[in-house]
Amino acid sequence: MRVRQHLLSIFFGVIFLIALALQSVAGLLVTNQENATHGEPALTWVQFVTSSDFVVDVAENWQSEYLQFFLFILATIWLVQKGSPESKQPGEEGVGSDREQLVGRYARADSPAWARAGGWRTWVYSNSLLLTMGTIFLLSWLAQALAGQVVYNQEQSMHGQAPIDLAQYLANPDFWNRTLQNWQSEFLAVGSMVALSIILRQRGSSESKPVGTPHEATSVEG
Structure with a gap:
């Protein structure tokens, strides 16, 4: 019952984390495509999200x-x-x-x-x-x-x-x-x-x- 009383905050918290995670993956792919074009090494996910x-x-x-x-x-x-x-x-x-x-x-x-x-x-x-x-x-x-x-x-x-x-x-x-x-x-x-x-x-x-x-x-x- 307590969870139900906070579903609005939980809903937006969850979709925020999902969107942020997807943004990090998409951004990593774009960055590594650009790096490959310029002959630079690919980044790991951790390297990208801390960049x-x-x-x-x-x-x-x-x-x-x-x-x-x-x-x-x-x-x-x-x-x-x-x-x-x-x-x-x-x-x-x-x-x-x-x-x-x-x-x-x-x-x-x-x-x-x-x-x-x-x-x-x-x-x-x-x-x-x-x-x-x-x-x-x-x-x-x-x-x-x-x-x-x-x-x-x-x-x-x-x-x-x-x-x-x-x-x-x-x-x-x-x-x-x-x-x-x-x-x-x-x-x-x-x-x-x-x-x-x-x-x-x-x-x-x-x-x-x-x-x-x-x-x-x-x-x-x-």
Whole structure:
């Protein structure tokens, strides 16, 4: 019964690992095909998944995903979209009162300990989701930058050109091409979800309003 209560997390955890494993195998095959073309030795799976080529491909996707969630969480504090289940009701913008958020002296007996503690601990816990998403984004972005620099310098070396340092790579079009092609797709996906959920429905999904709910209804659970 406990497993059933966590099936949504388990499902996405499993398909994430499957997709990551398949990506590593496909990437290894592509890399070894390129190595064979240039007369270089083939890599083992372990060598490939610990290489900068694999790390940069994974990190550039992770950072864009977590930036998407960071911005969406932040935006939904202050911005509303009438008719979308992804939005608060118009007029409810802001962080809410302590009474509404059940923090400090308004916390319940079963509230998390830091919600009752007050001071900096309650502040940290009150913003813990945003802080965590932002931290993962920054770490993934840094990993992308460091691994991308290595990959770029390897290509520079193959063409007899001088390597560049991290600061130069961060100002390089190659870095921003990798970064922005992911950002634009994430922003489009989130914006589409917010807008399309106003008039479209999916029966039984918590991301959708009930099928018969009027289009202008906002913040309605399915």
